[in-house]
Amino acid sequence: MIFDALSVLLLLLGLFFFVSGLLGLWRFPDTFARLHALTKADNLGLGLVMTGLLFQVPDVLWAIKFVLVWLLALVASAVNAHLIAVFLHRQQEGHDESA
Amino acid sequence: MNLLDGLWGILDLLLVAVLLLLAMAAVLSSDRRRSMMLFIVFGLVLALVWARLHAPDIALAEAAIGAGLGGALLMATLRRDTHQQTDQFPQHPVVLWGAGVLVMVLGTMIAWGLFSVLPTVEQTWRKGAAVDAQLAFSGVSHPVTAVLLNFRAWDTLLELAVLLAAILGIRALGYVRSAYVTEVAFSQLAVWLVPLLILMAGYVLWAGAHSPGGAFQAGALLAGAGILLRLAGYSHAGLPTTRWLVRLGLVVGTGVFLLVGLGLLGWGQGFLHYPVAYAKWWILLIEMLATVSIGMTLTLAFMGGIPQKEAA
Numbered sequence: 001m002i003f004d005a006l007s008v009l010l011l012l013l014g015l016f017f018f019v020s021g022l023l024g025l026w027r028f029p030d031t032f033a034r035l036h037a038l039t040k041a042d043n044l045g046l047g048l049v050m051t052g053l054l055f056q057v058p059d060v061l062w063a064i065k066f067v068l069v070w071l072l073a074l075v076a077s078a079v080n081a082h083l084i085a086v087f088l089h090r091q092q093e094g095h096d097e098s099a
Numbered sequence: 100m101n102l103l104d105g106l107w108g109i110l111d112l113l114l115v116a117v118l119l120l121l122a123m124a125a126v127l128s129s130d131r132r133r134s135m136m137l138f139i140v141f142g143l144v145l146a147l148v149w150a151r152l153h154a155p156d157i158a159l160a161e162a163a164i165g166a167g168l169g170g171a172l173l174m175a176t177l178r179r180d181t182h183q184q185t186d187q188f189p190q191h192p193v194v195l196w197g198a199g200v201l202v203m204v205l206g207t208m209i210a211w212g213l214f215s216v217l218p219t220v221e222q223t224w225r226k227g228a229a230v231d232a233q234l235a236f237s238g239v240s241h242p243v244t245a246v247l248l249n250f251r252a253w254d255t256l257l258e259l260a261v262l263l264a265a266i267l268g269i270r271a272l273g274y275v276r277s278a279y280v281t282e283v284a285f286s287q288l289a290v291w292l293v294p295l296l297i298l299m300a301g302y303v304l305w306a307g308a309h310s311p312g313g314a315f316q317a318g319a320l321l322a323g324a325g326i327l328l329r330l331a332g333y334s335h336a337g338l339p340t341t342r343w344l345v346r347l348g349l350v351v352g353t354g355v356f357l358l359v360g361l362g363l364l365g366w367g368q369g370f371l372h373y374p375v376a377y378a379k380w381w382i383l384l385i386e387m388l389a390t391v392s393i394g395m396t397l398t399l400a401f402m403g404g405i406p407q408k409e410a411a
Contacts, residue, residue, distance in 0.1 A: 072295075079288045086282055 003055040010052030017045035031088055039081040046073060111151060118144050135173045142166025155311040156243045159303075163319035168397055171326050175401055179276075238378025239308045247313065248382045252371040256360065258315075259353040259389055266349055266396045275404045281332045289331035296324035304390050308379070314352075314386040318393025325398030335406045336398050345395070352392025356385050 024037025050070045057063045121144060125137035142165040149158035230242045230250065237245035247255045300320040307313030329336035339345055359381055360371040368374060373381045399406075 075288065075291070079284050082284050083282060 007052045007055045010048050014045045014048030017041045035081050035085055039077055114148050139166050139170040159311055159316045163316055168319055168322055171401055236375050238382050241309050244307050244313055256356050262396045263353050266399055269400055270405050272404045275402045275406050279330050279332055286331040289327045293324045293327055296320050314389040317390040321394025322397030326401050348391055348395040352389035355388045
């Protein structure tokens with residue numbers, strides 16, 4: 001029962017951060033700011049959701065799988081954001097040279 | 100309990116609505132990049148819908164092949180596209196409207212046909228009980244795998260043949276362009292992810308015998324590893340560089356499947372009728388080789404032709 005309550009609380013918190021990230025994606029003026037909002041807020045949201053789900057696992061093996069999935073998602077999202085940012089940075093520099 | 104059912108119902112309606120909207124947006128968007136992104140999101144939502152329909156196998160395949168690989172193929176195509184403008188329809192409006200009406204008529208006919216056969220299907224479309232009754236003789240304990248590799252092995256063999264035909268067409272397009280130039284962060288990620296993907300492919304293949312998974316999902320994961328390598332700057336994407344090995348890999352899935360079928364026919368068993376005692380091993384052999392073929396085929400499809408090194 002206490003675990004269920006903790007799960008619900010953490011999941012709701014995580015959702016809040018996901019929604020915040022979405023708001024940033026919608027409202028921020030330039031792509032770098034949007035990327036920043038999205039990666040920061042989403043990673044925290046994902047962490048909270050995963051922690052919330054950890055209270056529901058039947059055994060340790062499940063917990064390990066969850067944590068592995070979480071780590072993979074973190075690394076992938078960080079590298080993704082980095083790639084998009086580098087690409088944009090290059091594009092803007094290229095524009096400056098041609099101008 | 101009722102409240103929970105209601106919530107699920109609302110979620111399902113939302114999913115269907117989002118799916119329809121995404122499909123329309125992807126088709127109607129005039130910007131190709133945007134269309135492509137929408138298509139990828141559409142694939143992911145479709146995977147969710149399959150999951151809600153309690154079909155994890157199809158959900159896995161949709162996420163890996165439909166959204167993942169389909170998206171990668173579209174991106175590779177866009178990259179080759181030299182003129183980046185949006186499509187202007189050069190056709191006469193009469194032609195466009197005519198085509199639209201024709202499609203609608205065809206769609207209506209298909210829908211009508213489906214509805215007319217539904218009453219007859221009612222008694223037969225739930226084959227679950229029959230599959231479960233025969234499962235013990237299939238060599239595997241997962242009903243989906245049993246149907247795909249044993250009871251309806253025909254269909255799977257032909258699917259592999261379709262992939263083979265497709266890659267032959269792609270290879271007829273000539274040689275692949277130079278590899279991508281990439282970021283250090285990405286090559287490092289590839290170094291970590293590729294072994295993991297190969298491991299996952301092996302697991303998904305093995306798991307197919309008793310839970311969701313199988314050759315197509317595993318092959319898609321291998322192809323993911325190949326595409327990662329290609330994007331990280333390895334020009335041959337981890338594929339063998341000798342020509343005959345590549346050709347062998349592409350053909351082996353369909354070929355061995357066919358040979359096993361014919362061999363069993365010659366043995367007096369009937370085409371692809373495995374003897375019960377060895378069914379599991381035949382299925383495992385075919386699935387393993389099919390995984391290799393599918394992985395290679397999809398990787399080469401992403402590269403879009405014959406790699407330079409192989410040509411030498």
